[in-house]
Amino acid sequence: xxxxxxxxxxxxxxxxxxxxxxxxxxxxxxxxxxxxxxxxxxxxxxxxxxxxxxxxxxxxxxxxxxxxxxxxxxxxxxxxxxxxxxxxxxxxxxxxxxxxxxxxxxxxx
Numbered sequence: 001x002x003x004x005x006x007x008x009x010x011x012x013x014x015x016x017x018x019x020x021x022x023x024x025x026x027x028x029x030x031x032x033x034x035x036x037x038x039x040x041x042x043x044x045x046x047x048x049x050x051x052x053x054x055x056x057x058x059x060x061x062x063x064x065x066x067x068x069x070x071x072x073x074x075x076x077x078x079x080x081x082x083x084x085x086x087x088x089x090x091x092x093x094x095x096x097x098x099x100x101x102x103x104x105x106x107x108x109x
Contacts, residue, residue, distance in 0.1 A: 013068035014084070014108035015039075016098055022055035025075050033077055034058065038067060039105020046079040052093050064096040064108055 017036040025031035025046065032050040036043055045065065066082045073079070084096040098106075 011068075012066060015065055015067045016102040016104060016106040016108065017063055017065045017067075017081075017083075018104045019058045019061050019063060022058040024050055024055060025077065028075060031074060032058070034083070036063075036065065036081070037104040038065070039103060043067075043080040044077065045081045045083060046074040046077050047083050047085075049083070049085065049093050049095070053095075061095070062097050062102060062104075064098070 015038055017038050019034050020037050020042065021035035023033050025033050028050070030048040030050045032047050032053065032055055034045050034047060036045060064084045066084065069080075069082045071078050071080050086094045086096065088094075
């Protein structure tokens with residue numbers, strides 16, 4: 001495993017976000033388009049969690065996102081960040097989220 005310096009880690013902008021809207025990306029099995037609240041702004045992110053999560057079950061949930069990831073286009077949709085999730089050896093996905101209610105935009109340190 002490659003290590004990173006503390007200075008490098010400090011460059012990552014990890015924040016709590018609340019999912020406002022969620023929908024499947026057409027013609028895909030796994031991609032979901034999520035509209036998220038980051039406190040001072042809303043953004044759209046695209047994530048490959050659609051095989052295990054229903055869009056309607058995600059609305060109102062809090063997640064942790066990498067907010068300063070370079071934008072990327074997926075199926076014509078600009079993704080402005082990345083949600084964080086754990087994946088086990090069988091491919092099951094568990095979203096990383098605060099264990100108590102936090103304010104959207106709160107920083108993860």
